[in-house]
Amino acid sequence: MKVTISGGVHGNELTGVYIVKKLMHDDFQVKNLQLDFLLANPKAIKECRRYVDKDLNRSFSKDALQSDEPIYEYERAKVITQKLQDCDFLIDLHTTTANMGITIVLSNQDSLSENVAKILASEYENVRILQWLSNDEGAFINSIVPSSITIEVGPVCQGVLDANLYFQTLKVVKRAIDILEKEEALQEKVQAFRIYDAIDFPRKDRDLNGMIHPELAGKDYQLLHPGDPIFLTFDEREIFYEGKEAYPVFINEAAYYEKGMAFCLSESIFL
Numbered sequence: 001m002k003v004t005i006s007g008g009v010h011g012n013e014l015t016g017v018y019i020v021k022k023l024m025h026d027d028f029q030v031k032n033l034q035l036d037f038l039l040a041n042p043k044a045i046k047e048c049r050r051y052v053d054k055d056l057n058r059s060f061s062k063d064a065l066q067s068d069e070p071i072y073e074y075e076r077a078k079v080i081t082q083k084l085q086d087c088d089f090l091i092d093l094h095t096t097t098a099n100m101g102i103t104i105v106l107s108n109q110d111s112l113s114e115n116v117a118k119i120l121a122s123e124y125e126n127v128r129i130l131q132w133l134s135n136d137e138g139a140f141i142n143s144i145v146p147s148s149i150t151i152e153v154g155p156v157c158q159g160v161l162d163a164n165l166y167f168q169t170l171k172v173v174k175r176a177i178d179i180l181e182k183e184e185a186l187q188e189k190v191q192a193f194r195i196y197d198a199i200d201f202p203r204k205d206r207d208l209n210g211m212i213h214p215e216l217a218g219k220d221y222q223l224l225h226p227g228d229p230i231f232l233t234f235d236e237r238e239i240f241y242e243g244k245e246a247y248p249v250f251i252n253e254a255a256y257y258e259k260g261m262a263f264c265l266s267e268s269i270f271l
């Protein structure tokens, strides 16, 4: 089985970049797998920014892969698609500014991906599973491989390393490889979360007109009830949640301001 570990799909998410660099430098290999490493967006990594022209992790749709537009990330997406042609399992490393601990994002709905995520979540207290299957903007890198997990760790600022999170993430990556190598399986159901919607900031003429309410800040994966405060406008008016009970995630994620997402709503499921 060929397993690829990728970092730097977003150039300012340094944990993944430096884990991939370390594993490459150590020439980390295991017996029964073929391990390969990928620094996905070299220009963005060099400039320590999320992307150069467009978000690379929204550049793997059919349209983007067939596009002739001179967009750096579209060119990278084509190169990466070639490189990952024979990849069986992708471990893609990201960070978030939200308080999400170690979140295993599942974008592939197959038993191998789910099995690895379930074993990790059952073994580590701060590891959670988040299913995120679709997005309106264009496909994730996961869409070009049969199986994958995306590891999102936070809270950590863009362009910043956190030693604790770095080593926790490295431990989880090595355990994921171990699970694949030993072909371990877990039959029991494990709690997970599934994103079903996203909420935008309050806006006035499309510009921001408020911030995440201090009472919601940092409360990722904590049950949100109708009537709970979610935003505070610039004139200190509170805005309250009106939907059904949900588990908010990616609260105040820096990269999602431009996507019109203040936080996402998820529901509890069992995988």
Ligand SMILES: [Zn+2]
Pocket (backbone or CB within 6 Å): 009, 010, 013, 093, 094, 095
């Ligand atoms: Zn990312």
